[in-house]
Amino acid sequence: MITAERKKFEEIRRMTDGAGNLLVVGCNTCVAVSLTGGEKEAGLLASQLRLARRKDGIGGSVETVTVLRQCENEYLDSISEQVEKADMVISTACSIGPQGLVFRYPTKAVVPAMNTNMMGYVKEHHVWTEYCVACGFCIIAFTGGICPIARCAKTLLNGPCGGSQGGRCEISPDVPCAWQEIYDRLAALGQLDTLKRILGPKKWNASSSGGPRTMRLEGFKP
Amino acid sequence: MERELTDSISRSSARPVPGDARLRPPCEAACPIHTDAQRYIQLVAENRPADALAVVRETNPLPQVIGRICAHPCEEACRRGGVDEAIAICNLKRVASDGAKAAGMGYEPPQAGLTTGTKVAIIGSGPSALGAAHDLALMGVASVIFEKQPEAGGFLRTGILNYRLPKEILDEDIDYIRRMGVEIRTGAGVGENVKFEDLAEEYDAVLIAVGLSESRSLPIPGVEMPEVLLAVPFLEAVNAGREVPGLGKEIIVIGGGNVAIDVARSAKRVSGGKVTMVCLEADHEMPAHDWEVADARDEGVEIVCSQGPSAIVGAGKVEGLQVKKCESVFDERGRFAPTFCETELSVIPGDTVIISIGQMSNLSFLPENGPAVNERGILIFDREQCTTTRRGVFASGEVVTGPGAAVNALASGKRAAIAVARYLGVDVNFSHEPVAIAGVPAGVAEKVKKAPRRKMPARDAGERLKDFGEVETGLGVVDGRCEASRCLLCGGGARYSQTKCIACLTCVRVCPYGAPWADKDGLGGIDPDKCQACGICFTQCPAKAIDLTVLSEEDIAVRTVAALKDSGGGEVEFGCWYSQSRVAPGAGFVSLPCTSRVSVWLLLNAFEQGAQKVFVSVCSEDDDGHFVHGHRQTRAAVTDAQTALEEAGIDPATIELRMEPELKCKKAGQ
Numbered sequence: 001m002i003t004a005e006r007k008k009f010e011e012i013r014r015m016t017d018g019a020g021n022l023l024v025v026g027c028n029t030c031v032a033v034s035l036t037g038g039e040k041e042a043g044l045l046a047s048q049l050r051l052a053r054r055k056d057g058i059g060g061s062v063e064t065v066t067v068l069r070q071c072e073n074e075y076l077d078s079i080s081e082q083v084e085k086a087d088m089v090i091s092t093a094c095s096i097g098p099q100g101l102v103f104r105y106p107t108k109a110v111v112p113a114m115n116t117n118m119m120g121y122v123k124e125h126h127v128w129t130e131y132c133v134a135c136g137f138c139i140i141a142f143t144g145g146i147c148p149i150a151r152c153a154k155t156l157l158n159g160p161c162g163g164s165q166g167g168r169c170e171i172s173p174d175v176p177c178a179w180q181e182i183y184d185r186l187a188a189l190g191q192l193d194t195l196k197r198i199l200g201p202k203k204w205n206a207s208s209s210g211g212p213r214t215m216r217l218e219g220f221k222p
Numbered sequence: 223m224e225r226e227l228t229d230s231i232s233r234s235s236a237r238p239v240p241g242d243a244r245l246r247p248p249c250e251a252a253c254p255i256h257t258d259a260q261r262y263i264q265l266v267a268e269n270r271p272a273d274a275l276a277v278v279r280e281t282n283p284l285p286q287v288i289g290r291i292c293a294h295p296c297e298e299a300c301r302r303g304g305v306d307e308a309i310a311i312c313n314l315k316r317v318a319s320d321g322a323k324a325a326g327m328g329y330e331p332p333q334a335g336l337t338t339g340t341k342v343a344i345i346g347s348g349p350s351a352l353g354a355a356h357d358l359a360l361m362g363v364a365s366v367i368f369e370k371q372p373e374a375g376g377f378l379r380t381g382i383l384n385y386r387l388p389k390e391i392l393d394e395d396i397d398y399i400r401r402m403g404v405e406i407r408t409g410a411g412v413g414e415n416v417k418f419e420d421l422a423e424e425y426d427a428v429l430i431a432v433g434l435s436e437s438r439s440l441p442i443p444g445v446e447m448p449e450v451l452l453a454v455p456f457l458e459a460v461n462a463g464r465e466v467p468g469l470g471k472e473i474i475v476i477g478g479g480n481v482a483i484d485v486a487r488s489a490k491r492v493s494g495g496k497v498t499m500v501c502l503e504a505d506h507e508m509p510a511h512d513w514e515v516a517d518a519r520d521e522g523v524e525i526v527c528s529q530g531p532s533a534i535v536g537a538g539k540v541e542g543l544q545v546k547k548c549e550s551v552f553d554e555r556g557r558f559a560p561t562f563c564e565t566e567l568s569v570i571p572g573d574t575v576i577i578s579i580g581q582m583s584n585l586s587f588l589p590e591n592g593p594a595v596n597e598r599g600i601l602i603f604d605r606e607q608c609t610t611t612r613r614g615v616f617a618s619g620e621v622v623t624g625p626g627a628a629v630n631a632l633a634s635g636k637r638a639a640i641a642v643a644r645y646l647g648v649d650v651n652f653s654h655e656p657v658a659i660a661g662v663p664a665g666v667a668e669k670v671k672k673a674p675r676r677k678m679p680a681r682d683a684g685e686r687l688k689d690f691g692e693v694e695t696g697l698g699v700v701d702g703r704c705e706a707s708r709c710l711l712c713g714g715g716a717r718y719s720q721t722k723c724i725a726c727l728t729c730v731r732v733c734p735y736g737a738p739w740a741d742k743d744g745l746g747g748i749d750p751d752k753c754q755a756c757g758i759c760f761t762q763c764p765a766k767a768i769d770l771t772v773l774s775e776e777d778i779a780v781r782t783v784a785a786l787k788d789s790g791g792g793e794v795e796f797g798c799w800y801s802q803s804r805v806a807p808g809a810g811f812v813s814l815p816c817t818s819r820v821s822v823w824l825l826l827n828a829f830e831q832g833a834q835k836v837f838v839s840v841c842s843e844d845d846d847g848h849f850v851h852g853h854r855q856t857r858a859a860v861t862d863a864q865t866a867l868e869e870a871g872i873d874p875a876t877i878e879l880r881m882e883p884e885l886k887c888k889k890a891g892q
Contacts (some may be wrong), residue, residue: 009869028765033726038764040823044866047826051871066765068724125731 001121002030003128004037004094004114008047012045016088020059022049023086024077025101026066027093033126036127037092037114039066045092045113056218058088070097076104085106097205136213137205144193146187151178242516245750247712248658249311252299254633255353257281257655259296259311260712264772265704266314268799268813269699271307271321278315279486283356284349284632287378289315291387292693293511293627301712301751304662307675310697310705317702319444329394331402336364340646343368343425345412345587348376349628350619352396353635355404361643365404365429368421370411376433378628379460381481383488384690412585422615427642428609430593430601430617433636434581434625440476444534445577446788449470449557453485460488470573473496474543476531477578478508479625484513484579486504491687498570500531502560504550510843517693520683526570534575536715543572578884583621593617595649607639608634616642616720634794659712662753666735669850676705700802700885707800709850711815714772715747722767729759729768734850756849757819763860778812778819782828785810792834796820800848801841802885809837817853825863836877841884 006012016022032038046064053062058202065082074139081091083101088109091098094116101110120128123176124166131197138219139157153163153171159179163170167180186192207215238836245395249259258277265274278285280430283460292312293752300308322328335552340363346349347369373379388833400406410416412432421428437452439445449468460464475486489496499518501508505527508515519525529545530650536542545564553559567765568890585595593610594602603622610617618638662670679695680686686693697705716729718739730815730865737753740746748759760768760775769775785794789810797804799813814820817838840853847853863876 004254009866028722030765034723035726035728038724039766043823044826045764047823047830048866048870051826051829051867051872055871108542125728148308148394 001033001169002064002094002116003034003118003120004116006029006036006041006092007116009013009048009052012090013049016049016090016155018086019084019109020060021087022046022167023088024049024058024064024084024090025069025070026063026064027068027091027097028066029069029071031093031114033045033124034120034122037094042066042092044091047201049151049158053060072098073104076100080105125127134208135200135202135204135206137203139199139202142197142199144182144191146178146182146185148178148182151176151181157199195210224862241800244657245659245713246656247659248299248301248713249309249712250294251309251656251658253281254627254630255281256653257296259315260714262318263311263314263706263709264711264799264815266321266715267703267815269321269703269802270398271318272319272325272327274334274415276320278318281636282315282433282632283353283399284378284628285315286319286391286395287387288629288632289313289319289551290391291378291666292629295627298818301659301662302708302710305667305670305710309709313667313676313697314577314702317699317706319695320696321699321702323657324537329398331398332360333402335362337362338401338574338646338648340426341365341371341497342427342429342483342642342646343421344429344431345406345418345421346376346619346621347371347374347396347406348431348433348619349472350433350631350638351376352399354429354431354618354639355634355635356399356402357636357639358643359399359402359404361648363639363646363648366425366614367406367508368410369406370414371625372408374406374408377888378765379456380461381484381486383417383457383461383491385487385491385686385693386484388692402688405864418587419589422612426614426646428615429638429642430615430621431619431638432583432585433620434583436584437776438580439579440531440577440579442531442533443534447534447536447538449536449540449574450534451574451576452680453481453576454560454581456576458486459483459555468574468778469493469768470540471764473497473574473576473885474570474572475499475576475578476502476543477501477580478510478525478527479578479580480510480514481581482578483510483518483523485576487521489574489576490521490523491690493574494687496524496572497522498526498572500526500543500545500570502528502530502531502551503550504528507551521687522683527569529570529815530560532562534668535569540568540573540778541574543575544569548571549715550666558860567675569578581620583623584619592843596713603642608638616645623788658733662710665738666754669735670710671846671848672853673704673708676701676710698755698874703799703802707802710757711772713750713753715750715753715770716759716768717759717771718748718763718878720745722765723861724765724767726764728762728764734757734764737791754849756852756855757816758851758855760819760851761821761855773814773819777793777819778824779810779813779827782824782833783831785812785826786832792832793837794828794833794835795839796824796828796837796839797837797839798841798848799885801882803839803841803882805839805882806837807879809835816848816852817856818847818849820856820859822859822862822866825859826866828873829876838877838879838882842878843881 017196026039026042028038042064046062049062069075071150083105090113092113098110098112118130118133121131123129129149135149155221160177164177169175247260250256262274262277264803295313297308298309342365344367348366358365372394437454437874467528473489485496486499528548530548533544535544547563551560584855592612593615603617608616616638618634623634681695729738735752737752738748760770793809795806795809798810798816845854860879864877868874
């Protein structure tokens, strides 16, 4: 799940300086599931903005609407009426949301209310951990199903490093050493031999350093 | 002035419960007239007795009567019985009517407008007849009740004694129906001074609701003696305050039903002597309700079980009742088929015998050309359509259903009213039977905060025997609210929108009772049998896919605006109706079932609506309160709202969490 955390209110409020009517657009998929940008949170942000603007004597309305996914044209089209009435749109989606809104509504001011942080696994209620950085070429078949790119602080392919102490990473005692986990897991599976295999250099050409990636599928097209 | 009913606690429309619109609290499903007990109980908990009475009146034309003498099958069905003890539903109905009366509200009948131009003759004036007349009036159909006794009420008046049902209470309920436009002609005995055929001719329809007005006797030697009395005339005489000829000081009552109990308890009062009940059944088999038996025993009535009367003995006057041992009352199929040991005889000494073994109807007024009776003299009757063999003649109540509780007769009368109205061309349908929500699962029951059922206060047994004054004195406001707050709000909790649900699992994770669930495809639901209506899932759902059936977010927002208007000074308190406590008496009050359902948005919304100061109350320092983790959620919401206010440049101290113990705890000295 993509997780995003809401920016500090003051930062959001400053972005809206000078704007009259505001529209807070929630996103009811990833950021709703990760409890920060769904319909409820969009409503709270709108309420908070109304209170702050009233206190500061700023006019203009603050409305709110939530779509199922801000990363799809059709859903963004469905709120065109509300968007047209607003002077500025505030998105509580991951950064795809506001960019999608910009693409769909090129003349409209759009600002993000969120800092997008990761693709996470829900360890427990209210706790997410990064398990994937979308490097474009998955190698976890060789690492016991544990990704060293996402979970090792140094992105090592041949860990652990000297900073691994008692199974923890030197960056924080709260962070487990991914390579220790890989080793323990392969040992448990009786597959430590896997670590002796010589692998070629990891393909990085599908990662994010080569400009924006596009995925296209073949097959039926409408 | 009646208070305006604004929200889901007050609205009359039936509330849906997840999954099945017919799924309703078991109290309502078990009630023969399907009274929405949950709704009026919550209104009692909120100290809104007049609104509660209005809810009772939606289905119950005799609220004060039924609030005293009901056999309350609702309580047998109450899901709280699976936690500790059932809610005292019947007593709470009385709290509603007593409270409304004290406030001078709820006793002005609607002016129905008898607009259909049709008129029905109703024979009899018991609960079935009154129920039918009341509902017909609501449907715009006029009716005239014909009662042979000098006063209306049927068995409610002649058979039930003042100590259980004071006459003035019965009068008030009947008067309400009369003021709806129902005409009641007393001293008008059909078959005596009124001809059935005239009614059939003069009226658009006739409803026979004559009940079971005659006592059955026993074919045993000695019944002809003057000191042998029958239950119905005996009760009639006592009720009318007449002397009962032949009544001695050592009275034997034959029978083990509720009427026999009434006979015994009245005989005790009238004679001041010894009263012994003799019945066929063993103690646990007695047809009388346990609580009635207990009341009779409290008053010194002796009960001799498993004995069948074989002869009334005495030379010229009653000296005793000869009985034989009853070995079994029912056969293997549960039918009444008593067997006796003919050699095990004994004599119970006494100077009076009152036979109270059952009643029958008197249909001698029926003409030759019908309606027809069967070979046993019972009216031929269609249970679904309430019709007899003669077109335009209907029947209801015990004359067709056999003996039962007053509320069953009422239900029968109400059903007949619909049948009659349809016959007269009124567009009305029989309503669907509700289906009860399943019992509280054991794992949930153990998490529900236990609270003892409030006992109905009663006059001391020695004191109450001296007169016919009402025995039970009513729960009163504080105990009534405490009792009402025990109600589990069955089906009143979370309802979720499948369309809006994003299958995020938040509700599954936060519910303390395990009510929400989801499958591998993200399809799920919230089990109404587990849901306790704490509201925690509602406050946490990120997609706003969950709302509460009783007091939704919108309802609470509406209450917030009303409370602000009430206060005038921009102060509002979100408090719990269960605790009966206020932390900010000057503030407008948003009454909720525990503040666990206060969301951050509801708090911010209060400020948006103009609040300058918001109080939120909890009734204890612990995490739970009325619900598991209830106070934890209240505190989290307050903290989050304070942070949001501070970020918006508003002093966070304008939201204040205060603790005030529950009034009932304080009362108990805790």
